[in-house]
Amino acid sequence: MKKATVVFTLLLSFAFGLTAQTFDILDQEDNVITGQNIIVPVTVNGDAEYYLKIRNNSNSEVTARISKLYLDGPVDGSVNTMCSPITILTPSGACSTGTQTPTFVLSPYEISGEAHMEFEQGPNAGVTKIQYKVFEEGNASNYRVVNVTFSTLTGISDGLDTEFSVLPNPAVSTFNIQHNYGSKAVVEIFNVLGKSVAKINSGAENTFSIDCSKWENGYYFCRLYTDGKIEKTIKLIVTH
Secondary structure (H helix, E strand, O other): OHHHHHHHHHHHHHHHHHHHOOEEEEOOOOOEOOOOEEEEEOOOOOEEEEEEEEEEOOOOOEEEEEEEEEEEOOOOOOEEEEEOOOOOOOOOOOEEOOOEOOOEEEOOOOEOOOEEEEEEOOOOOOEEEEEEEEEEOOEEEEEEEEEEEEEOOOOOOOOOOOOEEEEOOOEOOEEEEEEOOOOOEEEEEEEOOOOEEEEEEOOOOOEEEEEOOOOOOEEEEEEEEEOOEEEEEEEEEEOO
16 A cells, blocks of 8 residues: 555655756846846836747647746836747747736647736836746646846846937828938837837947838837847837
8 A cells, every 4th residue: 555655745745856857947048038137228218028939749739828926026006017929839929918818728838929028117226026937727736937027127228328229109101210320220110919010130220210111000019139249128009
């Protein structure tokens, strides 16, 4: 009887281990980041974003959500939004200011597109630490978490030395992008589904006019890179 109990316990532990390994949370280079504490600098009245991907390690289709839990904060006046990732079976990602995203479906061994964790600091300095949890719908014990801290207390630039602007915002038919990050800067614009709709290599220019008259109304994200590193992202609203 004792032997049978031991065997049952081992089998139960093994089964739980398999369940716990269904998800990995990845960064933009597909490196596993589960369990790490990520610090994202942000300025007062500034915006910041964190991007993550989800990998299904199982040979079964999985329906999942992302939830958030405040571990510190939020700072008064701040606003944060979660956007579910694009997947093969759920190609229309959706954003929410609530505590959970809509469900999304991962095929066996699929790595999703980017899930956007957006943060607007508002007029007050301080720290907001959020635990993001990716979990299986209907099986809350199957999850992964990552802690992301949005902080003004990291000694980052206040934006006076390096500028990046998108105006007018909201945009109706055209908008202008201006920056002083140099000739190697690249600006890429994504819609809310994570699809690239425009990409500009700066070269000798640092001011560009973009025609958005044929774009769908909604949110877009203007991301500036230098040497492949994300320097800043600005949320753009297009409304005709």
